[in-house]
Amino acid sequence: GALVYQYPRRTICKSGTSMRMECQAVGFQATSVAWYRQSPQKTFELIALSTVNSAIKYEQNFTQEKFPISHPNLSFSSMTVLNAYLEDRGLYLCGARDWGYAETLYFGSGTRLTVL
Amino acid sequence: GDQVEQSPSALSLHEGTGSALRCNFTTTMRAVQWFRKNSRGSLINLFYLASGTKENGRLKSAFDSKERYSTLHIRDAQLEDSGTYFCAAEAGTGSNRLTFGKGTKFSLIP
Numbered sequence: 001g002a003l004v005y006q007y008p009r010r011t012i013c014k015s016g017t018s019m020r021m022e023c024q025a026v027g028f029q030a031t032s033v034a035w036y037r038q039s040p041q042k043t044f045e046l047i048a049l050s051t052v053n054s055a056i057k058y059e060q061n062f063t064q065e066k067f068p069i070s071h072p073n074l075s076f077s078s079m080t081v082l083n084a085y086l087e088d089r090g091l092y093l094c095g096a097r098d099w100g101y102a103e104t105l106y107f108g109s110g111t112r113l114t115v116l
Numbered sequence: 117g118d119q120v121e122q123s124p125s126a127l128s129l130h131e132g133t134g135s136a137l138r139c140n141f142t143t144t145m146r147a148v149q150w151f152r153k154n155s156r157g158s159l160i161n162l163f164y165l166a167s168g169t170k171e172n173g174r175l176k177s178a179f180d181s182k183e184r185y186s187t188l189h190i191r192d193a194q195l196e197d198s199g200t201y202f203c204a205a206e207a208g209t210g211s212n213r214l215t216f217g218k219g220t221k222f223s224l225i226p
Contacts, residue, residue, distance in 0.1 A: 009157075034214070044204075044216035093159065095214070103166070105149060105204075105214060107159040 002028040004096050006108030013084050014116050020080040021111040023094030029074040030096035034105065035067070038091040047092075050077060081113060089115045119143055120205050122217025130225045134174075134191035137220045139203035141184040146206055148179045148186040149214065153200045162188070162201075195224050 005024040013019045023033065035047040048058040050071040058064060071077040077096070081088050091110040097103065121140045129135055139148065150162040163170050165179035165186065174194070179186040186203055200221045204214035 036214075036216075042218060044202075044214075046213055049213065091157070103147065104161055104164040106161060107151070109156065109158040112157070 002026075002098075002104075002106045004030075004094060004106045004108040006092075006094050006111050008111055009109060010112040010114070012114045012116060015085055016083055018080055018082045018084060019113065020078055021092055021094075021113075023077045023079075023096065023108055025075045025096045025106070028096075028098045028106070030071075030077065031074060031099045032097045033071055033077040034095040034097075035069060035077075035079050036093040036095060038093060038110070040090060044093075047079070084113065084115045086115050089113050118218075119207075119215045120203060120217045122203055122220060124220055125218065126221045126223075128223050128225050129190070129193040131194065132192055134189065134193060136190070137188040137201055137203070139186045139205065139217050141186075141205055143207060144181055144184065146181065148177075148203055148205045150177055150186075150188050151202045151204065152197075153202065153219075155199065159202070160199075190222070193224060198223055 003026045007022055011019050031052050033050045037045045046059045047062045048056050050056045056069050069079045091112050093107050093110045095105040095107045097105045119142050123138055147166045149164045152160045163177040169178040174191045176189045200219045202216050202219050204216045206214055
């Protein structure tokens with residue numbers, strides 16, 4: 001079956017430091033990857049959409065300078081939260097889809113970021 | 117306002133009973149997905165619908181793009197159904213831009 005693994009599951013960083021999270025697709029080709037953040041208020045925000053061999057599209061309020069994303073192949077993506085502050089805390093979810101096979105978006109368990 | 121309005125925000129059922137969750141959309145959506153977030157934080161795929169209905173075990177979902185709503189029915193509720201349920205709808209083609217509802221926290225009444 002199609003699975004998406006995210007790691008680390010949770011991380012704590014000091015204010016002003018950076019942390020990197022990774023997303024691994026297993027059992028399918030992640031031609032398209034979306035990064036979301038679930039805030040403490042529980043709403044889901046789309047950060048950016050990434051398609052292999054295409055430019056990464058960031059949503060309003062999110063920038064490449066703050067959340068650089070890498071999507072180098074059909075099974076892996078990573079995102080870094082640079083210079084993290086309190087407002088960046090939350091659960092970061094990676095959702096991946098194989099456009100040539102199915103339309104279902106499969107999510108990982110997320111990386112929970114706490115900023116001290 | 118929110119594009120996806122999910123209700124109820126919380127649901128408690130006695131074992132063996134059933135109920136329905138609903139998402140109303142303020143705009144035409146091309147597809148909807150339903151997820152359950154379990155106690156470990158994993159977002160479990162339940163259904164993907166572009167139209168019509170789908171059934172899987174004790175769960176059944178329907179999506180009507182024209183009428184702008186989707187439902188998720190739970191029947192014969194069991195402990196393993198506990199968690200928070202989310203609908204997420206997709207407006208445009210060719211994107212992963214899902215708009216999530218705010219979730220329905222489901223719990224079983226002992």
